[in-house]
Amino acid sequence: MPELPEVETVRKGLLHLVQDKRINEVIVRWPKIVEVPTIDEFCQNLIGERIETVQRRGKFLLFKLTHFDLISHLRMEGKYEYFPEEELSPIDKHTHVIFKFTDGSQLHYNDVRKFGRMVLVGKNQGFLYKGIQQLGPEPTREDFDLTKFITNLQKSTSLIKPLLLNQKVVVGLGNIYTDEALWTAKIHPQQPASTLTHRQITKLHQSIIEILAKAVNAGGTTVRSYKNALGEAGAFQMGLNVYGKMNEPCPRCETPIVKIKVGQRGTHFCPYCQKLRRKVS
Structure with a gap:
């Protein structure tokens, strides 16, 4: 399972790769990945959203979008793969969510064991998500009393x-x-x-x-x-x-x-x- 250092490294990589990109289409190939809302609402609500930044709380990733917060937990073996338009390849059988951007690039969520989860909530509501509210302090000198x-x-x-x-x-x-x-x-x-x-x-x-x-x-x-x-x-x-x-x-x-x-x-x-x-x- 990715632990905090791995998730933080993924966050930094995503920030480098997809910050300010605008979503053109979302394809969900394994419905159980998305907890809230329905698959149709999830895909429709994300169209036109810009990724403003990517944050982390514990092992949760939070994509801060124009009108929503997208919460992602990688669980056991979830990972993100980024493809520039010129490097697109056939879809891997373990790719369960595809984010297509307006510039032709794509971000794929890949999960061999299908344990990862995504939740779409309102703008700035990500840190109010129950699973995040229950978390203890971050392991830093500032937060870890x-x-x-x-x-x-x-x-x-x-x-x-x-x-x-x-x-x-x-x-x-x-x-x-x-x-x-x-x-x-x-x-x-x-x-x-x-x-x-x-x-x-x-x-x-x-x-x-x-x-x-x-x-x-x-x-x-x-x-x-x-x-x-x-x-x-x-x-x-x-x-x-x-x-x-x-x-x-x-x-x-x-x-x-x-x-x-x-x-x-x-x-x-x-x-x-x-x-x-x-x-x-």
Whole structure:
């Protein structure tokens, strides 16, 4: 699943490619992609709309249009592909929504697993969408309040990894960056969140902010099919310490990295650096 750095990189790519373009026609080939409104209304309302900008909240993309906000969530494997008029190619079988622009270029939404969703709402109503309103803070020093983070963890009954995957605690973390942040903070993924000390939570808070910022700068992490809107793979996989590194030596202590299931998610960690402590003094 694209995580925050990948979605932010897609946003930047889309902004570079489609800002100020005007929509001439929309074709929806898989109706379930569109949640609201009806397919006919969705396609009709978008005709003549200009893409003013592209914003992001958590893992949601928001296309700010002349009269509407188009909300897009990539889910597991959704991606956008841009084609200048002179480079148009046959429609891929996994292309489910096609935006045709007045200059002849096209933007295709491609999704192998068909899990992605789009919602069209009124102008400047995107951030009022229920799924967006329920999101926690962005993982930045300005938005991600340490005191509130400490409170949320200490009152939780969850293990730390599933809790970090909850987008109400902090947005943008998925499997990759949760494993990386926990390794950096030397916290076992099965550690009960409520047992963490202020010092551990402070280190984890710092790790989340720094790792996601570095991943954004690197264009995200390429695992399987991820590419940004420019068709480029991310480069942060070169800086991963534990994710996808099973049986490889830990960069800190050289103990082999192990992989287990936590909350039904494959989880990588170092058994020496990240010891499980039921009681933390």
